[in-house]
């Protein structure tokens with residue numbers, strides 16, 4: 356009995372994992388270009404996530420950047436990355452590298468909204484996001 | 486303990502100390518950011534602190550499994566050599582990670598912020614650890630005590646989730662941001678479940694040893710709660726990604742599964758009287774005190790976690806310091822307390838003199854009291870910013886900072902006291918290691 360329960364749980368886990376890999380989207384994602392991928396690498400290599408969040412995941416010192424490119428002026432974003440602020444260090448990134456990071460942030464922005472609206476909250480407590 | 490095990494134990498305690506000191510520096514760097522930004526920036530401090538903390542837990546968990554499964558004659562010599570080589574390589578890899586952090590070379594994902602190739606070394610070591618442990622598994626008689634199963638589950642699922650957690654290194658998995666983040670946090674969430682299996686297994690083992698009641702590792706209840714934990718390991722990771730616009734069923738599954746943990750909470754409340762009477766019976770034992778502390782922290786963190794798992798509430802708490810309270814409340818309050826209890830038992834800390842016991846006890850109390858303040862101040866910081874961000878809809882970041890600063894002062898000060906508490910007790914463990922020849 357114990358063995359059967361264990362095996363069925365693990366089997367469901369495997370099926371669920373495959374399912375998620377194939378079906379997690381509710382719309383077709385914007386394709387990843389080489390520039391975006393390089394921007395993502397810079398994001399990881401400089402460890403921007405230590406202070407910033409994407410979809411509320413990451414560190415807690417700076418603002419969530421999921422929708423930054425549509426919330427604030429892109430020129431301002433580039434300027435902040437270029438020279439840092441009183442809290443954010445200057446990473447000495449070249450203009451080209453900054454372009455790549457911004458391309459990555461724009462790509463993330465297109466994937467959805469970080470904040471969930473009140474209207475998406477179902478009476479059972481879950482969210483319905485379309 | 487042999488020499489290698491003694492050194493590995495020292496290594497784990499150094500990681501804990503490191504994490505504590507770096508944690509306090511990180512906390513103060515929030516307040517005095519302009520003075521430290523160029524010397525010790527947060528992108529460097531945070532991974533150092535978090536990696537030291539995680540490796541203390543994972544090293545401690547594996548070490549306890551090795552130490553509680555005493556080498557027996559049936560284990561082939563080369564299996565032991567594989568384990569020993571893995572232990573050495575594991576420690577070297579962690580040192581290599583810190584060297585990369587010192588030179589500001591990052592590259593990984595959250596909590597594992599080192600360059601990706603080092604994961605391969607860690608993976609090899611873990612395979613070495615598993616191959617050794619599962620030899621014991623084969624040797625055990627048909628009816629295994631529940632802790633053996635929990636250790637095995639933890640070891641196996643750490644391996645699986647660690648691989649899953651590194652899938653981002655393959656470009657295919659990066660083609661959609663939502664999918665990549667989903668898989669990343671699916672793995673991270675389940676991985677916590679995996680090390681909890683290892684550590685709760687150790688806790689159950691200690692309970693059996695201290696109380697002398699073998700039957701608690703075989704009874705129905707322990708099996709039922711094993712399956713509750715295991716189901717949550719497999720399917721309850723979705724709270725990390727509730728607000729990702731993925732398909733809705735993913736949220737519903739995670740929400741539904743996480744609500745099964747109410748059973749655990751009710752069980753704790755029901756068993757409260759029994760716990761209390763046992764506490765009085767064994768309260769003079771240092772190792773037992775750590776276990777009782779861990780139960781207290783399970784209770785508090787479970788209440789917080791249950792609420793955070795309801796999407797409608799998560800909408801406020803997600804991405805705020807409430808999450809940090811949850812992360813540190815569990816890693817310090819539950820995981821570290823059980824590990825310390827287990828080490829106290831193994832290293833016979835109870836044999837220290839009466840006068841020193843008093844000092845040890847003072848350190849223990851300082852840790853618990855400061856941890857309560859630490860935890861509450863993080864929740865307060867989270868609640869303030871949730872109120873402004875989600876309720877009032879204030880979007881500009883700078884206007885939210887002032888409302889959390891006071892809480893962060895309290896948090897940093899409590900952290901300093903916690904460090905003092907740990908600094909009082911940790912030397913006893915080091916002495917214990919040297920004596921345990």
Ligand code: HEM
Nearest residue numbers: 414415505508509511512538808809812816817900903904
């Ligand atoms: C004196 C004690 C400590 C202090 C002052 C402290 C402080 C901090 C700070 C400031 C952060 C960063 C939060 C952020 O990104 O804004 C953090 C994160 C973290 N710490 Fe600690 N820490 C302490 C001890 C520990 C210990 C002993 C552990 C575990 C054994 C631990 C585990 C963690 C974890 C897992 C995180 C990541 C939290 C998250 O992302 O939600 N900390 N800590």
